[in-house]
Amino acid sequence: xxxxxxxxxxxxxxxxxxxxxxxxxxxxxxxxxxxxxxxxxxxxxxxxxxxxxxxxxxxxxxxxxxxxxxxxxxxxxxxxxxxxxxxxxxxxxxxxxxxxxxxxxxxxxxxxxxxxxxxxxxxxxxxxxxxxxxxxxxxxxxxxxxxxxxxxxxxxxxxxxxxxxxxxxxxxxxxxxxxxxxxxxxxxxxxxxxxxxxxxxxxxxxxxxxxxxxxxxxxxxxxxxxxxxxxxxxxxxxxxxxxxxxxxxxxxxxxxxxxxxxxxxxxxxxxxx
Amino acid sequence: xxxxxxxxxxxxxxxxxxxxxxxxxxxxxxxxxxxxxxxxxxxxxxxxxxxxxxxxxxxxxxxxxxxxxxxxxxxxxxxxxxxxxxxxxxxxxxxxxxxxxxxxxxxxxxxxxxxxxxxxxxxxxxxxxxxxxxxxxxxxxxxxxxxxxxxxxxxxxxxxxxxxxxxxxxxxxxxxxxxxxxxxxxxxxxxxxxxxxxxxxxxxxxxxxxxxxxxxxxxxxxxxxxxxxxxxxxxxxxxxxxxxxxxxxxxxxxxxxxxxxxxxxxxxxxxxxxxxxxxxxxxxxxxxxxxxxxxxxxxxxxxxxxxxxxxxxxxxxxxxxxxxxxxxxxxxxxxxxxxxxxxxxxxxxxxxxxxxxxxxxxxxxxxxxxxxxxxxxxxxxxxxxxxxxxxxxxxxxxxxxxxxxxxxxxxxxxxxxxxxxxxxxxxxxxxxxxxxxxxxxxxxxxxxxxxxx
Numbered sequence: 001x002x003x004x005x006x007x008x009x010x011x012x013x014x015x016x017x018x019x020x021x022x023x024x025x026x027x028x029x030x031x032x033x034x035x036x037x038x039x040x041x042x043x044x045x046x047x048x049x050x051x052x053x054x055x056x057x058x059x060x061x062x063x064x065x066x067x068x069x070x071x072x073x074x075x076x077x078x079x080x081x082x083x084x085x086x087x088x089x090x091x092x093x094x095x096x097x098x099x100x101x102x103x104x105x106x107x108x109x110x111x112x113x114x115x116x117x118x119x120x121x122x123x124x125x126x127x128x129x130x131x132x133x134x135x136x137x138x139x140x141x142x143x144x145x146x147x148x149x150x151x152x153x154x155x156x157x158x159x160x161x162x163x164x165x166x167x168x169x170x171x172x173x174x175x176x177x178x179x180x181x182x183x184x185x186x187x188x189x190x191x192x193x194x195x196x197x198x199x200x201x202x203x204x205x206x207x208x209x210x211x212x213x214x215x216x217x218x219x220x221x222x223x224x225x226x227x228x229x230x231x232x233x234x235x236x237x238x239x240x241x242x243x244x245x246x247x248x249x250x251x252x253x254x255x256x257x258x259x260x261x262x263x264x265x266x267x268x269x270x271x272x273x
Numbered sequence: 274x275x276x277x278x279x280x281x282x283x284x285x286x287x288x289x290x291x292x293x294x295x296x297x298x299x300x301x302x303x304x305x306x307x308x309x310x311x312x313x314x315x316x317x318x319x320x321x322x323x324x325x326x327x328x329x330x331x332x333x334x335x336x337x338x339x340x341x342x343x344x345x346x347x348x349x350x351x352x353x354x355x356x357x358x359x360x361x362x363x364x365x366x367x368x369x370x371x372x373x374x375x376x377x378x379x380x381x382x383x384x385x386x387x388x389x390x391x392x393x394x395x396x397x398x399x400x401x402x403x404x405x406x407x408x409x410x411x412x413x414x415x416x417x418x419x420x421x422x423x424x425x426x427x428x429x430x431x432x433x434x435x436x437x438x439x440x441x442x443x444x445x446x447x448x449x450x451x452x453x454x455x456x457x458x459x460x461x462x463x464x465x466x467x468x469x470x471x472x473x474x475x476x477x478x479x480x481x482x483x484x485x486x487x488x489x490x491x492x493x494x495x496x497x498x499x500x501x502x503x504x505x506x507x508x509x510x511x512x513x514x515x516x517x518x519x520x521x522x523x524x525x526x527x528x529x530x531x532x533x534x535x536x537x538x539x540x541x542x543x544x545x546x547x548x549x550x551x552x553x554x555x556x557x558x559x560x561x562x563x564x565x566x567x568x569x570x571x572x573x574x575x576x577x578x579x580x581x582x583x584x585x586x587x588x589x590x591x592x593x594x595x596x597x598x599x600x601x602x603x604x605x606x607x608x609x610x611x612x613x614x615x616x617x618x619x620x621x622x623x624x625x626x627x628x629x630x631x632x633x634x635x636x637x638x639x640x641x642x643x644x645x646x647x648x649x650x651x652x653x654x655x656x657x658x659x660x661x662x663x664x665x666x667x668x669x670x671x672x673x674x675x676x677x678x679x680x681x682x683x684x685x686x687x688x689x690x691x692x693x694x695x696x697x698x699x700x701x702x703x704x705x706x707x708x709x710x711x712x713x714x715x716x717x718x719x720x721x722x723x724x725x726x
Contacts, residue, residue, distance in 0.1 A: 038563065041538040062326065063348075125364050134366055213353055214360060217316055217368045218345045229348035232321045236538060236563065 026249070033243035037236035055243035063226060065247055072222040072251075074137050075212075076205035079144030080198050086145070087152040088194070092182055094153075095160035096168065106157065109150040117210045128215055135217045143215065144205045151204070152197055159193030160186065195262050199255075206252045223248040312343040313603045318358050319373040320590065321348050323557075324423050324630045328611055331619055335610050342603050351478075362387045367597035370604040374419060376410035376589045377677050383413035389594040389601055391417045391608070398609050402634050406660050407589050419591035420612040423553070424632025426575070426585045426656035427486060427676075428649075430540060430548045430558060433571040435459045435466065445652070449490070449515060449576045452547065456523040459546035468523030470545035471516070474532035475695040477687025482586055482676040483549065484694060485665075485687075486575065488512045489583025494666035495678050495715075500724040502715035504690065505708055512578075513704050517697050529699040541565060549575055551588070552656060555649040556627055572649045574656060580667045586676035587660035589632065632657050682722050689714045 032040050034051040059065070094102045124143070125134075133139030163186060171185045187194065209224040216225060230244040231237055256263065319325045325348070332344050347369070349357060354373065361368045362382065374382065382388050394400055400408070400417065407424040411417060429452070431443060439458045444451075452469070460468030472480045485495070493508030503509070520528050523546075525539060533550060537557060540548045541564035548554075561567040575585035592608040594601055610616060617637055620629045626646035629637060631653060637643055638654045647653075665675045672678040677687065690711040697707035719725045 038538075038542065038565070041535075042542065062329070121360060122364055125360055125366060129364065129366050134368055213349070214357060217318075217347050221347070225347075225349070228350050228353050229321055231350035232534070236534065237321070 026253075029242045029245055032239055033246045035239050035242075037239045040239040040242070041236060055239045056247070058240060059230070059243055059247070063229060065226065068221060068223045068226040068248075069251065071137060071216075071220055072206055072224075072248075075140045075144065075220070075222055076202045078137065078141040079148060079205045080201040082141060082145040083148050083152045083201055084156075084194065084198060087149060087156050087197075088182070088187070090153050091156035091160050092186065094157050095163075096165065106154065109153060113147075113150055121214060124211075125214065134215060135220050137220045139215055140212060140220055140222070143211050144208060147208070147211070148201045148204055152201055155197040155200070156190070156194060159190045159197070162193075163189050192262065195259075199259055199263050203252060203256065312341055313600045314343050314345055315370040315600060315603055315607055316345045316347060316368060317371040317373075317607070318347045318349065318354060318369045320351050320354055322590075323628075324590075325373070327620060327624060327628060327630075328422070331616070331623065332611075334619060335607060338610075339603075339606060342607070344607070362595050362597065365597050367595075367599060369595060370598040370600055371607060372593050372595055373422070373590055374593050376407070376587065376591065377674065377679065377683075379411045379419040379591060379593065380413040380673070380679055381681055382593070383416070383418040387596055388418040389596055389598070389605075391420055391594070391605070394420075394605070394609050398613060399636075402614065402636050404633060404635060404654075404657055406587055406657055406662065407633060410587060410589060410662055411591050419593035420608050421589040421591045421633040422612055423630035424587070424589035424657055425552045426587055426632070426653065426660050427483070427550060428552050428555070428575050428585065428652055428656055429573040430545075430550070430554065431455075431571045431573065432459070432466075432543075432546055432566060432569055434569040435546050436571065443571060443573050446574050447576045449487075449578045452549075452576045453515070453519055456519055456547060460523040461546075465544055466546055467525040467539075467544060468546045469519055470525060470531065470536045470539050470548040471520060471528070472532055472536065472550065473520065473524075473529040473695055473698050474535070475529075475688060475691035476532070477677065477684050477691060479532045479691065480694055480698075481687045481691040482588075484512070484516060484691075485676040486584055486586050487516060487578075489665050489675065490576075490578040490580050491515070492579050492667050494668050494670050495683075496671060496719075498669055498671050500671055500719055502712055502719060504715055505712040509708060510704065513694065513697065513708060516694075517704055520698055521700075529695040540570075551586075552649070552653040553631065555653065556631065556647065559627070559647075559649070572652050574652060581659075582661050582667075583665035583675050585656045585660055587657065587662055588676070682718055682724075686715050686718050689718075 031047075033055055034053070035046070035049055036052055036054070039046055039049050094106065128134045128139050131139075133142070167185060167189070168181055171181050176184065206222075207224070209228075212222050212224045213228055216222070227241070227244050227248050230241045319328075329346055329348075332346075336342060336344060355378075358369060358372050358374070360366070362372070379388070383390075394417075403421060404424060407421045408417065411419040411421060429443075429447060436443060436455070436459065439455075441455055441458060443455075456468030458468075459466065472483045474480055488494070488509055491508050491512035493506055493512060494503055497503050525531070525544060531539070533554075536545070536548055536550060537554055539545050540554075541558055543566050555572060558564045558570045559567050564570070577584045592611060594604045594608060598604050612633065614634060614636055617629050617634060621642065626640070626643045629643065631637070631647075631650075638650055644650050660675055662673045662675055664670075665673075672680060677683055693702060693707040693711045693714070696702040697704050702710070716725070
């Protein structure tokens with residue numbers, strides 16, 4: 001009994017410790033964004049200092065934050081919607097009408113995530129050039145859709161697997177077509193799972209930096225390109241970079257905060273039977 | 274069930290709205306091209322440093338004088354910029370009209386036919402006013418392919434207050450033996466002052482930039498005339514031993530992760546007695562807004578061991594026009610403006626003489642206003658003028674470049690060797706091991722790329 005109580009006492013403490021550890025870099029970035037450049041590199045690091053907004057002002061003068069942010073919004077939402085439109089029918093077929101090749105197909109889809117992105121940079125760059133998709137939002141939307149598709153299919157597949165087949169059979173007995181079955185029965189039942197998959201896809205697209213830096217220049221550049229412009233080869237830059245990063249992650253952080261209940265519910269959906 | 278239907282209807286509405294929004298955005302995006310509203314759009318890829326930020330600020334003057342041109346800036350971190358522009362130029366992407374490249378890339382890219390020649394610049398541009406070593410570095414087969422935005426060499430910075438206290442007088446041309454002695458005298462870690470700060474962060478443009486100048490002046494070179502790597506020679510051994518010993522005894526802790534910026538921060542907050550690095554730091558260290566030691570920083574030429582050539586490097590950031598530019602005439606007008614004498618005047622008027630881009634034009638250094646504002650001007654000029662990219666070592670070399678080798682493979686070789694040198698500095702390898710492994714890796718690279726059998 002005694003050991004049980006001590007275990008209970010330790011768990012929340014450990015949870016808090018891990019949470020603080022994970023959150024610390026974000027916290028440090030946040031406070032660094034209010035320091036002067038010299039204070040940002042001071043050793044020992046300063047926890048108490050005279051806060052200043054000069055970095056945020058300097059950033060606003062140098063780059064148009066809202067153009068980058070709007071690109072991020074359009075690209076991550078576009079890629080997520082497109083991925084869902086493709087993944088839902090695929091996952092439906094794989095969960096309810098599996099064939100001999102289904103398991104293999106699922107594994108093969110995942111294997112595309114195992115290739116380092118830089119390995120296909122030049123072919124994709126040339127394809128994008130030939131199709132006029134360099135520096136366009138639609139180009140990035142297509143790339144992100146393809147990148148996230150394996151994860152999205154896998155997640156939705158596992159959520160669909162949780163839905164008892166009997167419900168669908170009953171529905172079919174009542175004369176529902178495949179589309180009606182999908183729309184009126186399956187999607188509502190798996191909605192928490194689909195919502196959390198969509199959230200994850202948005203977050204992944206928002207944070208993706210390799211393709212967004214390589215395939216965009218000006219018109220379609222998202223917030224990752226905005227951050228990359230504040231690192232300097234010569235001169236101090238940590239405070240400004242921290243301010244740019246804070247502004248870049250703020251929307252997705254708030255979005256994640258607001259939707260965390262949905263996210264946690266979806267991610268633990270079917271975890272305990 | 275009713276609840277689900279309501280939720281799905283709401284979700285459907287949201288999805289329809291988002292798809293609509295997206296379509297509008299996509300149509301908008303497709304309509305943009307190099308010509309918009311009758312104006313020629315120039316896309317300029319550049320790095321984020323003080324001089325480039327000033328150029329961005331002042332570019333409104335250029336747009337006012339050239340109302341038919343609209344400038345679009347793509348500012349990226351140095352390594353990302355290098356990767357991004359290389360991908361675009363090599364695969365003929367045509368995304369950029371003006372590129373910011375270094376003196377390492379300029380001749381390599383010109384040789385591959387990626388850059389437009391800049392021999393047709395107008396007479397009033399006065400191309401002969403460019404500093405000769407910088408101009409040579411940006412040329413290929415005597416044709417200019419990039420125009421310098423700023424240029425730099427390397428030099429020695431020291432704390433005059435600490436040196437006065439120790440009774441040391443620094444000559445204008447110090448030696449590495451003297452520097453080691455002084456480092457010992459001013460080293461005072463209890464009070465947070467380290468005798469010597471040098472680059473340790475691995476990278477061909479980081480620790481290897483400094484180390485290559487050290488090897489040069491110790492009499493070494495990267496390759497013999499048949500492209501055999503010569504890292505396992507006594508000259509390299511002596512240079513690397515010197516570097517590791519001085520840094521282990523008088524360097525700051527964690528020196529193997531210090532690059533230019535980290536050392537700049539250390540020196541400007543009073544933590545270094547001496548520092549050997551880019552001349553561009555002189556202006557930053559003399560600026561009281563950025564440096565706590567602005568009034569006690571002394572300047573001298575980069576130290577020398579046995580061979581004076583090659584002890585101070587030569588680098589410039591320059592503007593070039595890729596062959597794939599869709600508006601080469603407008604791009605040429607811009608690069609000529611941004612590197613002209615008039616531009617230097619404009620910066621002086623708006624930001625003061627100390628802020629003008631250094632290391633590019635003779636006329637800047639002949640200007641008494643600049644000489645008065647920048648006490649380090651003469652040392653910088655002499656350093657740049659003495660840097661000889663054609664004879665970096667006492668031994669003949671098959672390559673050009675003081676702190677780099679002008680072959681595309683050098684980035685990879687330099688960085689790999691840099692990692693082994695950083696390991697030696699961090700005591701993870703002995704100097705002998707680092708040298709032997711560096712020689713191996715360089716030989717392997719050169720064999721794979723067909724330079725040697």
